[in-house]
Amino acid sequence: MNKAKGQKGQTPIGEIGKFGLISRITRNASVNNKTTVSGVGDDASVIDSGGLLTLVSTDLLLEGIHFNLVYTPLKHLGYKAVIRAISDIYAMNGTPEQILVAIGISSRFSVENIDELYRGIYLACCKYKVDLAGGDTSSSLTGLTISVTAAGSVESDLICRRNGAQPNDLICVTGNFGASFMGLRILERERKLFEKDKSFEPSLTGYEYVIGKQLKPEFPSEIIDDLRKAGILPSAMIDVSDGLASDLMHICKLSNTGCRIFSNRIPVHDETRKASEEFLTDPLLPALNGGEDYELLFTVALENSEKLKAVPAVKIIGHLTASDQGYILAGDDGSAVELKAQGWEKTK
Amino acid sequence: MNKAKGQKGQTPIGEIGKFGLISRITRNASVNNKTTVSGVGDDASVIDSGGLLTLVSTDLLLEGIHFNLVYTPLKHLGYKAVIRAISDIYAMNGTPEQILVAIGISSRFSVENIDELYRGIYLACCKYKVDLAGGDTSSSLTGLTISVTAAGSVESDLICRRNGAQPNDLICVTGNFGASFMGLRILERERKLFEKDKSFEPSLTGYEYVIGKQLKPEFPSEIIDDLRKAGILPSAMIDVSDGLASDLMHICKLSNTGCRIFSNRIPVHDETRKASEEFLTDPLLPALNGGEDYELLFTVALENSEKLKAVPAVKIIGHLTASDQGYILAGDDGSAVELKAQGWEKTK
Numbered sequence: 001m002n003k004a005k006g007q008k009g010q011t012p013i014g015e016i017g018k019f020g021l022i023s024r025i026t027r028n029a030s031v032n033n034k035t036t037v038s039g040v041g042d043d044a045s046v047i048d049s050g051g052l053l054t055l056v057s058t059d060l061l062l063e064g065i066h067f068n069l070v071y072t073p074l075k076h077l078g079y080k081a082v083i084r085a086i087s088d089i090y091a092m093n094g095t096p097e098q099i100l101v102a103i104g105i106s107s108r109f110s111v112e113n114i115d116e117l118y119r120g121i122y123l124a125c126c127k128y129k130v131d132l133a134g135g136d137t138s139s140s141l142t143g144l145t146i147s148v149t150a151a152g153s154v155e156s157d158l159i160c161r162r163n164g165a166q167p168n169d170l171i172c173v174t175g176n177f178g179a180s181f182m183g184l185r186i187l188e189r190e191r192k193l194f195e196k197d198k199s200f201e202p203s204l205t206g207y208e209y210v211i212g213k214q215l216k217p218e219f220p221s222e223i224i225d226d227l228r229k230a231g232i233l234p235s236a237m238i239d240v241s242d243g244l245a246s247d248l249m250h251i252c253k254l255s256n257t258g259c260r261i262f263s264n265r266i267p268v269h270d271e272t273r274k275a276s277e278e279f280l281t282d283p284l285l286p287a288l289n290g291g292e293d294y295e296l297l298f299t300v301a302l303e304n305s306e307k308l309k310a311v312p313a314v315k316i317i318g319h320l321t322a323s324d325q326g327y328i329l330a331g332d333d334g335s336a337v338e339l340k341a342q343g344w345e346k347t348k
Numbered sequence: 349m350n351k352a353k354g355q356k357g358q359t360p361i362g363e364i365g366k367f368g369l370i371s372r373i374t375r376n377a378s379v380n381n382k383t384t385v386s387g388v389g390d391d392a393s394v395i396d397s398g399g400l401l402t403l404v405s406t407d408l409l410l411e412g413i414h415f416n417l418v419y420t421p422l423k424h425l426g427y428k429a430v431i432r433a434i435s436d437i438y439a440m441n442g443t444p445e446q447i448l449v450a451i452g453i454s455s456r457f458s459v460e461n462i463d464e465l466y467r468g469i470y471l472a473c474c475k476y477k478v479d480l481a482g483g484d485t486s487s488s489l490t491g492l493t494i495s496v497t498a499a500g501s502v503e504s505d506l507i508c509r510r511n512g513a514q515p516n517d518l519i520c521v522t523g524n525f526g527a528s529f530m531g532l533r534i535l536e537r538e539r540k541l542f543e544k545d546k547s548f549e550p551s552l553t554g555y556e557y558v559i560g561k562q563l564k565p566e567f568p569s570e571i572i573d574d575l576r577k578a579g580i581l582p583s584a585m586i587d588v589s590d591g592l593a594s595d596l597m598h599i600c601k602l603s604n605t606g607c608r609i610f611s612n613r614i615p616v617h618d619e620t621r622k623a624s625e626e627f628l629t630d631p632l633l634p635a636l637n638g639g640e641d642y643e644l645l646f647t648v649a650l651e652n653s654e655k656l657k658a659v660p661a662v663k664i665i666g667h668l669t670a671s672d673q674g675y676i677l678a679g680d681d682g683s684a685v686e687l688k689a690q691g692w693e694k695t696k
Contacts, residue, residue: 010458013487021485024459025466029480033445035400035501036479045446045481049501051398052383057482058406058497060450064489097381098393102408102495110358111372118373131384132377133393134405137369139361141412142490147450149406149497153383153397 041254042162043091043238044150052153057088059150063143070194071187071202074113076216077146078120084241085148086128087219087294091239092161094154095224098133099125102147104140117146128221158233160298165236165255169299171318172234172308174220176267177244178283181290182275183207183214209271217294223313224296230310234298243291245339249327251299258325261318261339264332288329288339389602390510391439391586392498400501405436407498411491418542419535419550422461424564425494426468432589433496434476435567435642439587440509442502443572446481447473450495452488465494476569506581508646513584513603517647519666520582520656522568524615525592526631529638530623531555531562557619565642571661572644578658582646591639593687597675599647606673609666609687612680636677636687 013021026040037046037053044057061067061081069077086096101121105114125132130150190202204211219239227234236251244266252259268283276283299320300308308314321328327339361369374388385394385401392405409415409429417425434444449469453462473480478498538550552559567587575582584599592614600607616631624631647668648656656662669676675687 010460012455013453013457013459013462014455016459018485021459021462025462025485026480028466028470031479031481032477033479035445036481039446039479039481040483042482045448045499047402047446047481047499047501049397049400049402051396054395054397054402054499056404056446056448056497056499058448058450058495059484060452060486060493060495062452062486062488062490062493065452065487097383098387098395098404100393100404100406100497102406104408104410104413104493105361107360107362109361111361111364111369112358114361114369114373118376122376129380131379131381131387132374133379133384133387133395134390135388136406136408137366137373138408138410139413140410142410145408145410145452145493147406147408147495149404149448151393151395151402151404153395 038161043088044094046092046159048156053156053159055089055092055094055152055154057085057150059085059088059148061146063145068191069144070191072215074116075120075123078117079124079216081146081148082121082124082128082130083217083219083294085150086130087239087241089150089152090219090221090224091237091296092154093158093224093234093237094152096128096130096150096152098131098151100134100149101132102136104138104145106140106143109144160234160237162236162238162251163254165251165257165299165320166301167257167320167322168302169235169320170302170305170316171248171259171261171297171299171320172314172316173244173267173295173297174223174313175293175295176269176272177240177288177293177295178272178276178286178290179210179213179269180217180292181286182272183210183212185279186275187211187214207271207275209269210275214292217292219294220296220313223311226311226313230307232300232304232307232311234300237296237298240293240295240297241291243289244293244297245288247297249339251297252320252327255320256323258321258323258327259318260321260325260328260330262330265315265317267315386509391436392442394440394507396504401504401507403437403440403442403500403502405433405498407433407436407496409494411493416539417492418539420563422464423468423471426465427472427564429494429496430469430472430476430478431565431567431642433498434478435587435589437498437500438567438569438572439585439644440502441506441572441582441585442500444476444478444498444500446479446499448482448497449480450484452486452493454488454491457492508582508585510584510586510599511602513599513605513647513668514649515605515668515670516650517583517668518650518653518664519596519607519609519645519647519668520662520664521592521615521643521645522571522661523641523643524617524620525588525636525641525643526620526624526634526638527558527561527617528565528640529634530620531558531560533627534623535559535562555619555623557617558623562640565640567642568644568661571659574659574661578655580648580652580655580659582648585644585646588641588643588645589639591637592641592645593636595645597687599645600668600675603668604671606669606671606675607666608669608673608676608678610678613663613665615663
């Protein structure tokens with residue numbers, strides 16, 4: 001029988017953080033199969049079976065960590081689980097085509113509850129034209145667990161990795177940032193009030209946008225098409241899930257560059273500003289570190305700047321620099337501070 | 349805020365069982381992408397990107413449901429998680445090549461614990477020549493969750509599905525059945541004694557084989573090669589994870605056949621018999637319904653019976669029949685009883 005955990009000489013995972021743990025568990029990864037084009041370290045794994053490249057990515061959603069069913073309708077949860085998974089395929093400039101969904105279900109869920117979850121899954125499949133192609137079901141002792149694997153394809157000359165960026169490339173984004181995080185803060189605030197007093201009517205009016213971004217996000221898949229039509233191939237691309245700062249730094253680290261972004265260029269929705277004011281927070285904080293934005297962050301060579309005008313939904317927020325220039329956030333007032341990745345590590 | 353679960357008009361999942369739930373949640377699955385060769389209903393999803401077919405499968409392992417860390421070393425758990433995932437790829441006559449591992453970890457796990465888990469994962473990767481090619485890490489409120497996605501490839505003319513079998517095909521198996529389940533029963537018995545009295549020394553001597561099958565199973569991947577060398581292409585194939593009876597009935601249902609297997613032909617290890625006697629159980633029960641055997645079950649056309657001699661590790665346990673003949677277990681004494689799938693549903 002195994003000894004109890006928590007012995008002397010054991011390192012708490014919080015001490016090395018999510019990214020430290022990932023580095024540690026992948027340091028021995030080696031590639032033995034010729035179909036394995038690239039392994040760990042990007043949005044999706046790349047498999048070459050002789051035709052188009054196949055992209056595969058997997059994500060885990062755990063009750064109490066990734067979602068709270070007090071305010072998350074199961075249908076929205078199913079929808080978001082799909083968005084989360086397919087965004088990794090889009091981030092490689094691929095087209096998601098299949099998902100596999102494995103669920104662990106505790107006895108407090110009914111057949112009708114699971115129907116609702118799958119209603120959301122199918123709705124996202126329909127909207128993003130992906131096929132539910134497999135999965136697994138299991139009982140669970142402790143609530144709902146959802147694992148979604150997404151697969152897709154991309155032509156080998158169109159694949160966008162995290163490591164292809166160069167100094168002077170423009171840093172581009174879609175949509176806006178921080179909304180999902182502020183939506184979550186509002187939902188959490190109302191939940192706490194509701195749990196103190198069950199007759200309390202949550203007041204969500206005026207926050208429909210940020211709450212929508214949290215509960216039922218969409219992914220700007222049309223931008224992938226628009227960039228192709230405009231003849232733009234990003235030098236690096238990532239989906240923003242950990243937070244804008246953290247995900248930008250993933251590109252910089254893997255491409256061996258620095259970066260300089262401008263605080264007044266970072267798109268923030270009016271509701272995100274309004275909610276931030278209510279919580280006495282600078283809206284830049286959720287925008288840089290909130291996460292779950294499900295937007296695209298990519299870099300393009302400077303010579304594409306004219307072509308970018310054909311894709312007006314894309315905003316340029318800065319540029320890459322030599323690696324010795326660090327990761328810089330430039331303020332309106334000429335100030336320059338170092339960007340810090342917080343993301344998951346902050347909330348651990 | 350959502351209403352509490354467990355309202356009137358809700359159907360407990362136990363009422364329709366695992367397979368009922370799978371039928372229900374996949375009834376609306378449709379195929380929209382030409383790369384989706386086949387979706388739900390087989391061991392793995394089949395993706396055609398223009399070269400070899402890509403096979404993808406995903407499995408979820410939840411603490412307390414699939415494993416108990418009191419007697420499961422983390423290294424063995426990592427190893428078994430890989431076996432479990434790649435067995436689905438082998439079962440389509442494919443070669444597993446990549447795995448993606450997503451883990452949810454609660455705070456009671458240390459960095460060193462996760463190192464141990466990955467030591468087992470890498471050991472299995474090395475032995476079965478698969479690459480760890482991606483994944484996800486997350487914190488968890490409630491113990492350890494492991495999701496393993498396996499990918500692999502197969503030539504399109506060599507793929508083995510569950511639905512290709514014909515009446516009169518021979519039913520073949522590798523290895524033996526029921527050992528893993530009896531190993532689990534012994535471990536559980538010793539755990540209960542240990543939990544009553546922490547100074548108790550578990551007595552596992554004499555049960556090394558069945559405990560090994562439970563804690564660190566291997567998959568008979570060499571049989572896939574041997575069958576190819578012998579010029580045998582199974583008409584249907586599945587890995588035995590739910591239980592021999594249940595998995596055989598999957599083939600029968602999807603191939604629209606009946607079956608007749610012979611109780612004296614079902615391979616059972618001596619330790620499985622010995623353990624069954626101790627628990628006053630007929631060893632056929634764990635052999636038919638225990639599950640987690642990680643053996644191959646396949647059917648071949650009758651004309652392959654000569655060729656099968658070149659693969660002596662394969663045993664013939666019966667044959668398929670017309671669908672109106674039902675699922676029959678024939679006893680030594682000429683008796684014939686109806687096979688029942690129990691598997692997961694039994695233990696719900």
